[in-house]
Amino acid sequence: MPSLIRTLKLPSGETVPVLGQGTWKMGEDRRRHADEVAALKLGLDLGMTLIDTAEMYADGGAEEVVAQAIAGRRDETFLVSKVLPSNASRAGVKRACESSLKRLATDRIDLYLLHWPGSVPLSETVQAFEALKTEGKIRHWGVSNFDTDEMENLVGLPSGGNVQTNQVLYNLSRRGLEFDLAPWSRQRRIPLMAYSPVEQGALARNARLEAVAARHNATAAQIALAWIMMQDGVIAIPKAGRQEHVRQNAAALDIALTAEDLAELDRAFPPPTRKRGLEMI
Numbered sequence: 001m002p003s004l005i006r007t008l009k010l011p012s013g014e015t016v017p018v019l020g021q022g023t024w025k026m027g028e029d030r031r032r033h034a035d036e037v038a039a040l041k042l043g044l045d046l047g048m049t050l051i052d053t054a055e056m057y058a059d060g061g062a063e064e065v066v067a068q069a070i071a072g073r074r075d076e077t078f079l080v081s082k083v084l085p086s087n088a089s090r091a092g093v094k095r096a097c098e099s100s101l102k103r104l105a106t107d108r109i110d111l112y113l114l115h116w117p118g119s120v121p122l123s124e125t126v127q128a129f130e131a132l133k134t135e136g137k138i139r140h141w142g143v144s145n146f147d148t149d150e151m152e153n154l155v156g157l158p159s160g161g162n163v164q165t166n167q168v169l170y171n172l173s174r175r176g177l178e179f180d181l182a183p184w185s186r187q188r189r190i191p192l193m194a195y196s197p198v199e200q201g202a203l204a205r206n207a208r209l210e211a212v213a214a215r216h217n218a219t220a221a222q223i224a225l226a227w228i229m230m231q232d233g234v235i236a237i238p239k240a241g242r243q244e245h246v247r248q249n250a251a252a253l254d255i256a257l258t259a260e261d262l263a264e265l266d267r268a269f270p271p272p273t274r275k276r277g278l279e280m281i
């Protein structure tokens with residue numbers, strides 16, 4: 001069990017843990033349902049109280065898994081969900097949010113994200129988010145899969161400065177955003193939420209990470225998480241449907257990577273030397 005969960009402040013001033021829980025692929029298979037609910041509950045027990053989901057995941061099925069996991073514990077959970085770009089119009093956002101609230105069996109989403117940039121004018125989506133805030137159906141909003149130019153555009157819109165996070169693909173094998181999006185976000189104190197922090201399980205089988213892990217009596221996945229949690233202004237949201245993985249992920253908070261480890265990781269996974277387009281899964 002980690003000694004203490006580390007936290008960071010969102011632009012709103014609210015404190016959230018730097019390690020949360022993802023839910024993509026949950027709710028797809030009835031046979032795994034009980035294990036998924038149990039895994040999320042264990043994560044809450046261990047302090048991973050930020051739960052990330054989306055209307056897209058299992059066509060709403062992941063939100064239903066989350067509802068069961070947080071039943072009776074809503075107030076200790078920081079709930080993040082996402083609206084699809086195809087629902088990002090003024091009326092569409094409201095409808096999508098109300099459906100998510102029903103599936104989540106709650107009266108509010110703490111942080112509601114636009115899943116990726118789409119064809120609805122962003123200013124319309126922002127106004128829809130602001131209206132939901134006024135109604136109390138969401139507390140905050142943010143975006144996902146936005147590159148630097150898209151973030152620049154967003155913060156220039158009326159109320160655009162209320163964005164709380166940008167959720168992006170970020171892990172040791174996907175460091176392209178360190179060239180400009182990460183420094184841009186840090187400078188404006190807009191946290192990045194790193195999705196697929198273990199590259200959908202691939203980094204858990206990486207030999208270079210296993211070599212570092214051996215020095216810490218840890219696993220490769222734990223090293224990938226320890227590394228991402230060291231990045232300033234970053235929240236990681238690994239998905240784990242197995243309780244053993246949830247325990248390992250929480251324990252990654254206690255791993256202190258050394259300068260030698262970090263140099264070795266930089267050699268194995270070099271940081272970018274030029275601008276690359278933001279990657280997406």
Ligand SMILES: NC(=O)c1ccc[n+]([C@@H]2O[C@H](COP(=O)([O-])OP(=O)(O)OC[C@H]3O[C@@H](n4cnc5c(N)ncnc54)[C@H](OP(=O)(O)O)[C@@H]3O)[C@@H](O)[C@H]2O)c1
Pocket residue numbers: 021022023024025052053115144145167168194195196197198199200201202204219221222237238239240241242244245246248249281
């Ligand atoms: N905004 C977006 O566009 C976007 C895109 C992708 C993901 N996301 C969000 O980010 C979350 C995380 O990303 P992800 O699910 O793509 O990938 P991920 O968290 O990098 O990897 C999940 C996979 O890694 C395994 N795993 C977790 N902890 C492990 C450990 N300690 N040791 C070994 N294996 C471990 C899981 O296995 P088990 O499940 O069997 O435990 C699962 O197969 C998603 O669930 C979702 O909430 C957002």
